[in-house]
Amino acid sequence: MGWTEERVATLRKLWAEGLSASQIAKQLGGVTRNAVIGKVHRLGLAGRATPSRPAKRPVRTARPRIVGPTAPRLRMPSSLPSVVIPDLEPIRFEDGRAATVLTLNESMCKYPIGDPTDPAFAFCGRGSANGPYCADHARLAYQPSQAKKRRTAAPDELRRMLRLSAM
Numbered sequence: 034m035g036w037t038e039e040r041v042a043t044l045r046k047l048w049a050e051g052l053s054a055s056q057i058a059k060q061l062g063g064v065t066r067n068a069v070i071g072k073v074h075r076l077g078l079a080g081r082a083t084p085s086r087p088a089k090r091p092v093r094t095a096r097p098r099i100v101g102p103t104a105p106r107l108r109m110p111s112s113l114p115s116v117v118i119p120d121l122e123p124i125r126f127e128d129g130r131a132a133t134v135l136t137l138n139e140s141m142c143k144y145p146i147g148d149p150t151d152p153a154f155a156f157c158g159r160g161s162a163n164g165p166y167c168a169d170h171a172r173l174a175y176q177p178s179q180a181k182k183r184r185t186a187a188p189d190e191l192r193r194m195l196r197l198s199a200m
């Protein structure tokens with residue numbers, strides 16, 4: 034049975050008189066107590082003997098962040114030098130000359146080798162896979178900044194990690 038205007042008016046009246054939902058349902062006939070309660074809510078007739086509203090949702094709290102070692106565990110070779118500085122010679126072209134400012138191109142490692150005032154000064158010249166440097170020089174060039182970011186690691190352990198992660 035639907036909610037005709039007449040029935041809604043009756044509902045409003047009985048509700049205002051303080052009848053319970055089940056009493057109203059009985060008077061109206063053809064509806065359940067729940068239907069009356071639902072209609073009362075939809076009509077906005079709150080503030081009386083309304084059934085308890087569902088409890089407010091608990092406030093979502095931020096989950097605690099799990100802080101822990103995230104780096105994959107690496108097997109450490111027993112003997113590793115604590116400082117890794119590849120001693121690389123500049124690459125020589127076929128004519129025996131090393132890469133200079135003039136011959137250096139985008140795909141070559143731009144790591145300077147030697148004293149800039151020395152005529153023998155040259156650039157590494159190896160293929161630069163990632164960024165301006167070859168793998169070895171990138172490791173050298175970026176090591177200090179990475180070390181700053183990972184202050185928690187002991188210096189020796191850090192160097193080993195960096196060395197291994199670059200392999």
Ligand SMILES: [Zn+2]
Nearest residue numbers: 142157167170
């Ligand atoms: Zn290089």
